[in-house]
Amino acid sequence: MLLVTGGAGYIGSHAVLNLIENNYNVLIFDNLENGHIETVNTLIGFGNVKFVKGDLRNLEDLENLFNSYNIDGVIHFAAFALVEESVKKPSKYYINNIYGTINLLDTMIKHNVKKIVFSSTCATYGEPKYTPIDENHTQNTINPYGYSKLVVEHIMDDYDKAYELKSIRLRYFNVAGSDEKIRIGEWHEPETHLIPNIIKSAINESKTFNIFGADYDTKDGTCIRDYVNVLDLAEAHRLAYEYLLKENQTEVFNLGTGNGYSVKEVFNACEKVLNKKIPVEIKSRRSGDPAKLYADITKAKKILKWEPKRTLEESIKTAYLWENYIFSNTASNMLYK
Numbered sequence: 001m002l003l004v005t006g007g008a009g010y011i012g013s014h015a016v017l018n019l020i021e022n023n024y025n026v027l028i029f030d031n032l033e034n035g036h037i038e039t040v041n042t043l044i045g046f047g048n049v050k051f052v053k054g055d056l057r058n059l060e061d062l063e064n065l066f067n068s069y070n071i072d073g074v075i076h077f078a079a080f081a082l083v084e085e086s087v088k089k090p091s092k093y094y095i096n097n098i099y100g101t102i103n104l105l106d107t108m109i110k111h112n113v114k115k116i117v118f119s120s121t122c123a124t125y126g127e128p129k130y131t132p133i134d135e136n137h138t139q140n141t142i143n144p145y146g147y148s149k150l151v152v153e154h155i156m157d158d159y160d161k162a163y164e165l166k167s168i169r170l171r172y173f174n175v176a177g178s179d180e181k182i183r184i185g186e187w188h189e190p191e192t193h194l195i196p197n198i199i200k201s202a203i204n205e206s207k208t209f210n211i212f213g214a215d216y217d218t219k220d221g222t223c224i225r226d227y228v229n230v231l232d233l234a235e236a237h238r239l240a241y242e243y244l245l246k247e248n249q250t251e252v253f254n255l256g257t258g259n260g261y262s263v264k265e266v267f268n269a270c271e272k273v274l275n276k277k278i279p280v281e282i283k284s285r286r287s288g289d290p291a292k293l294y295a296d297i298t299k300a301k302k303i304l305k306w307e308p309k310r311t312l313e314e315s316i317k318t319a320y321l322w323e324n325y326i327f328s329n330t331a332s333n334m335l336y337k
């Protein structure tokens, strides 16, 4: 069976859904610190999914897991992933994301499991020297979150040399949207991400949406990012695992769309899709935000035969429907025709 760490979280749960819809047997391992038991229960209702609550920082939890199940490979999502928090609490990021991953890798080696797909990030590149960013761009990360992921990439190289552990590192850009049937979705507490925050202000007009900085060196002064739909991203994980099974080769891929949108453009798209004026204010810059990040995805297209299919507008629609669902528990289908 395929072990998915962090399978109760946002991206992990969408990957699990994709895997079970493609007839995989999935074992979710999650400490539920950021993931949700409701998400796990939903997934269990849709396919062959088992769940074990446990923590990567606890070697015994991992040992019990690998002793109890016949694990063929791993997709490793479990991590803390907020840039700003990582600057304030680096120890939390280093202990969980690096030490926790070493525990996972050591347990894998001990049990002769040597294939892993790993969630890395465009944050490993730091301030881009050029855009679009390809996989050969230097990795000069500027925050502890990015550094924790970069260190793991290096550790995986060392484990490849020492133990023949084969890894695919997927460097995500910005992820958006939810399952189209609104069974699972993006559910962070607190929420810091752009699209859910705009939507929260659309639903609750007393909550003004803040644009963090309109004085960047970009076309309209706001930051540019590459928003890839979570279902497209989920599909890339399955393709990456299947590539690993077939080729048994360590690789790295950027996952984005290749298109950059400014914060103002995303905001305008939300107003248009939701057909609503949303209260907005310009605030000062948030620390650690590079002006422009978007991906060159030529390699993933060519080697994984992956193609992101969904538009920014589609991501906004599903994100809105999900947000409505969790906060009012009344899924609306007015936007999703």
Ligand code: UFG
Pocket (backbone or CB within 6 Å): 081, 082, 083, 121, 122, 123, 145, 173, 174, 192, 193, 194, 195, 197, 198, 210, 211, 212, 213, 223, 224, 225, 263, 286, 289, 293
């Ligand atoms: N933004 C706002 N207002 C908000 C929230 C965000 O203006 O309320 C802006 C941010 O300043 C940034 C852009 O919208 O310019 C995107 O911000 P997000 O927080 O949605 O995403 P990030 O680009 O900061 O972070 C994402 C992932 C990280 C990853 C990072 C790589 O969430 O895990 O990309 O840079 F590390």
